[in-house]
Amino acid sequence: MATGGDLKRAIGLMSGTSMDGIDLAMLDTDGDAVVDRGASSFTAFDADFRKRLTAALETAKAITEREERPGELAEIEIELTDRHAEAVEAFMARESLNRDDIDVIGFHGQTMLHRPRQALTVQLGLGARLAERLGIDVVYDLRARDMTMGGQGAPLVPAYHRALAAGLSGEWAELRPVVFVNIGGISNITYIGSDDVLLAFDSGPGNALIDQWVTRHAGVPYDSGGAIASEGRVLSSLANQYLSSPFFTAKQRISLDRNDFLPPEDGQAELEDGARTLAFVTAAAIAKAQAHLPEKLKLWILTGGGRHNRMIVEDLTVATRHSGQVIVAEQAGLNGDSMEAEAWAWLAVRSLRGLPLTYPGTTGVSEPATGGVLARGYGCKNA
Known part of the structure; x- marks a missing residue:
């Protein structure tokens, strides 16, 4: 023990x-x-x-x-x-x-x-x-x-992200503001400002749409490494259907359910083009989060399964080329696969101590x- x-x-x-x-x-x-x-x-x-x-x-x-x-x-x-x-x-x-x-x-x-x-x-x-x-x-x-206190119940990992940010070393230690981007089924971000301000919200679809698309059309559970997407092209009209959602322009950030965005209908795209377009949408949605942040970013740290999809990472790197460096968690000495599980261990101890798990800037909770x-x-x- x-x-x-x-x-x-x-x-x-x-x-x-x-x-x-x-x-x-x-x-x-x-x-x-x-x-x-x-x-x-x-x-x-x-x-x-x-x-x-x-x-x-x-x-x-x-x-x-x-x-x-x-x-x-x-x-x-x-x-x-x-x-x-x-x-x-x-x-x-x-x-x-x-x-x-x-x-x-x-x-x-x-x-x-x-x-x-x-x-x-x-x-x-x-x-x-x-x-x-x-x-x-x-x-x-x-x-x-x-x-029950007026929050959205998500995301819960941001307080742990801030603890990890405080422990960054080497070339990453002083880079603020920093954003942790968790690309899971739904993508969410945690912003830690130069003054240690903590903000967090869901940024949009993550892997869920891609997973559903390739499962239905290729019989595989996910697009390993973005291999399927790499063979396709971005369909602008389909991408715009997602990116024109009021979710991205609403002033209030809301926590998403996986049913809030659905995969394309059959016939809207071929397998590869659908996967490529959904990877682009995931990256573009994350990049749009910048509009809701108070400072220009210096560092993006990617976590979650989506960081393995090279098309998502490439698209996000291009979309944020004027606003900080994009790295995967491992480059900062972190584990991008286990980070959410780590957070739940950390939150459990925090709960035992009666310490806050969520904040007005992360879930909208009243206090x-x-x-x-x-x-x-x-x-x-x-x-």
Whole structure:
């Protein structure tokens, strides 16, 4: 277990909007400035379970109260929780850890519905079941309190981004303002200003549209490295359909649900042109975020799966060539694959300490807000 001061050893679990599997990361941290990143892992969902999750998104549209689990959702929630438990057990066996070595687990679950205008967010995942199975305390449901206080419940990672920015070294240490760009299913940015001002918001579509497009037309779960997109061309009329959305010009930044932007209709593009155009849209949407920031940027740090799509990175580099350098997380000594899982570990410790998880500048919450629900691990050392 972590030793010294208020340090705790935490495991973070993230299943994102791409629904491809479970990211896991371990930290020793005080939930504030100290972040000692440890091992990480990824457990992929099999094709059948991923298909069931995708179908469940349609079922979830009928939910009007957070506790509702229509159709197959209750069964999927149990299976999803158990898959997370198995991922933790496999990781701990690999790293020769036992339950007394871990103080807390931060559990995101799988977002099925996110409607900030209705203060409604639904993440599948049974925190108490996970805690009992593993015998380790679990902090879960980290978005809900923010929404009851007028926030949009997302993004939650920005406070962790600021902690990472404070620890940057070498040539990146003094570059401010800096933006972290998480290109997941939906893209979001975290802005840390020269005066340490923290702002964050969703910038638009990320990988979700590309994933859905290539799954439907090529039978593959994602465009590996942007290989499919690299064979296509940008269809301006199709790109403009997305980029002319009122979302990009609205003064108030809103948190997106993956259904707010949908993939092209069949017949609108060939496989390669569709993938290329959607990669361009992702980059252009991120670049448009500059219009909502108070200072000209000096550094863009790309995280999430989308940083592996070379067409997205190339398009963003061109679009931001007059406003800072674009690098991937690894160039700054960070891990762009495990960063969200790391954040959930960090947020869990922060929740235990009653520290703010969200701020007016990140989610629109009325005042800095903590959050999360603690489930005690059956018979665990902290019970």
